[in-house]
Amino acid sequence: MIEFYDISGCYILRPWSFSIWEAIKDFLDAKIKTVGVTNCYFPMFVSEAKLQAEKDHIEDFAPEVAWVTKSGDGDLNEPIAIRPTSETIMYPAFRSWIHSHRDLPIKLNQWCNVVRWEFKHPTPFLRTREFLWQEGHTAHATKEEADVEVLQILEFYAAVYEELLAVPVIKGRKTEKEKFAGGDYTTTVEAFIPAAGRAIQGATSHGLGQNFGKMFRIEFEGADGKKAIPWQNSWGLTTRTLGVMVMVHGDDKGLVLPPRVAPLQAVIVPITMKDVDEGAQLKTCGEIAAALREAGVRVHVDDRSNYNPGWKYSYWELKGVPLRLELGPKDMAKQQIRVVRRDTNDKEDVPLSILPQKAALLLVQMRAARTPPPGRLVCKCGRLTPPSVRRS
Incomplete structure (x- = not known):
């Protein structure tokens, strides 16, 4: 599945594990395209000035940012960061593209790698300094439309785990302290690892509100002729999915792959x-x-x-x-x-x-035996209702 590399926290995904990641990618890519999301690619580098301009958002990521400081033997005039996430890279382009309500919604996704360098004890698949993921970024004319999408994407993530990987998950909302930096709220799918007796975050879908629109001065002219700020979302799923699957589906002999995701059946x-x-x-x-x-x-x-x-x-x-x-x-x-x-x-x-x-x-029988029934896991303390429709 995986090989160690001479740089701590970086790993080689061998063909067997990468084939499973490709199956996850194909499954999720088909799902998000049904709701109008299109794929794109943005550069992996971001300037120091741009990061500093968005201190409120990047504060939680600052210890994890990896920097490029040299070109050959010479120092760069300005250090360049490698993306820990792409809000500060993508949203300046949103500002250029969004002018009218007719330009909305924008629904973009990219499959790429990111680098986060903070932690001292990396774990294969689960906590790595470089990992593969998809990150979706969308902009909407109304809060209601954005809120609907947050939960829609969360359902897609749950389907990845439950339908493809046969891993039961709990859907819920993060606390204020745990939510995505700069966002209004964060929803999550969490898997339970029986051997460890603990839950692990599987994927997140964030309602960003208008916060990033204000940061990046993104405005559009509404149908009523008035200026407005779009409502934005971001959402992501990583190669951590492989680690969760491995911890759930295995025995003393090795892996026990769900048939739908097995490279060979x-x-x-x-x-x-x-x-x-x-x-x-x-x-x-x-x-x-x-x-x-x-x-x-x-x-x-x-x-x-x-x-x-x-x-x-x-x-x-x-x-x-x-x-x-x-x-x-x-x-x-x-x-x-x-x-x-x-x-x-x-x-x-x-x-x-x-x-x-x-x-x-x-x-088919093996898949049915390993697929969790709907509603098998219930979290009584969590709610999925977005803040906009919660009653006071």
């Missing part, structure tokens, strides 16, 4: 023996894999000759592949294959003629 392990036509066996494995792919199953044939079947079993169990398919000479003679579930270790001999349908059914 099935692996075929040929059991070779002396005096057996290995070529014919591998050909059969290839035909089985092709049939499974036609049924929509992501499958791989582990035909490595330098490892024995037992080693391969342990390897794929560690990686959390939902289904292991074992094909030996006796199985070929009987036109069947041994199917082993990663989550329960149940074993079943399945005729090759019905394997694609059976594998697809097992994956």
